[in-house]
Amino acid sequence: MSAQPRTRASGIGRVLVAVYAVLAMAALGRSIFQIIDRFDEAPIAYSLSAAAAVVYVLATIALATGWDRLAWVTVSFELVGVLVIGTISVVVPELLGLQGASPFGPKATVWSVFGAGYLFIPLVLPVLGILWLRKRSRAAVEA
Amino acid sequence: MILPFTIVQLVLACVVGLLCVALGLAGRKPNDLTVLSVGTVGLLVIAQVVVAIVAPFVGNEPTGSLLEFWMYLGTAAIIPPLAIVWALIERNRWSNVVLGAAAFAIAVMTWRMEQIWSVQLA
Structure with a gap:
């Protein structure tokens, strides 16, 4: 049908890329600061936070360039991460050294309480990402 | 920071965010209105940079x-x-x-x- 290459993200996918980029910057900035400022306070949580940030950066790049395999891996990793770490941060926060930490406080990480400190965007975004990737791969099969 | 200025900036960023997202979802392409309104939000961030540099010298310490603070402000700029x-x-x-999402991020x-x-x- 269309002669345009389907490799790059287009249409609403571009919005997804933009929101991912902002979240990647937010997570990366905060995690760099936490590691410089007070890594000793919650090393496990802050390491996870840094890993999450790097994955957000990779996901942004993958979505923007149409590298679908990397996009699937990184977006799925984020969904698992926000669910697992979100649950741990609510049920057994001491496991992460986060006892008594508010999701909006200085010990908050991007995945604490399912990303509550980030308006739950970390929870919603991977779901939207997976829906969009599915739609895209289906469109590619039909084309 | 100066609270009243922050509030003005916050309200403007939210209004601009709503406007841009609404126009985008309504199918409009970016025009002077949306681009310049996000430009205004950006200018206020630059003003905030000036405020943040000057404020500590006049007794308004963080x-x-x-x-x-500067990591946020640098990224916001x-x-x-x-x-x-x-x-x-x-x-x-x-x-x-995307313009709207940027404005909300600034807010x-x-x-x-x-x-x-x-x-x-x-």
Whole structure:
């Protein structure tokens, strides 16, 4: 049908890329600061936070360039991460050294309480990402 | 930071965010209104940079971490220009939604900056 290459993200996918980029910057900035400022306070949580940030950066790049395999891996990793770490941060926060930490406080990480400190965007975004990737791969099969 | 100025900035960023997202979802391409309104949000961030440099010299000291504050402010300063460049390159409805998302990001970051400057939770 269309002669345009389907490799790059287009249409609403571009919005997804933009929101991912902002979240990647937010997570990366905060995690760099936490590691410089007070890594000793919650090393496990802050390491996870840094890993999450790097994955957000990779996901942004993958979505923007149409590298679908990397996009699937990184977006799925984020969904698992926000669910697992979100649950741990609510049920057994001491496991992460986060006892008594508010999701909006200085010990908050991007995945604490399912990303509550980030308006739950970390929870919603991977779901939207997976829906969009599915739609895209289906469109590619039909084309 | 100066609270009334922060509030003006916050309200403007939210209004601009709503406007751009609404126009984008309505199918409008980026135009002078959306690009310039995000430009205004960006200019206020630059004004905030000036305020943040001058304020400590006139007795308005930050109560939180200055490093964290500047990381937010530095990032906030580059978001509107990036969104505008995006809107100029890709002239379709989704760029308006991107402009709106940038404005909302500025609103959230401004709120966090005010917190770091004057409210300490822990």
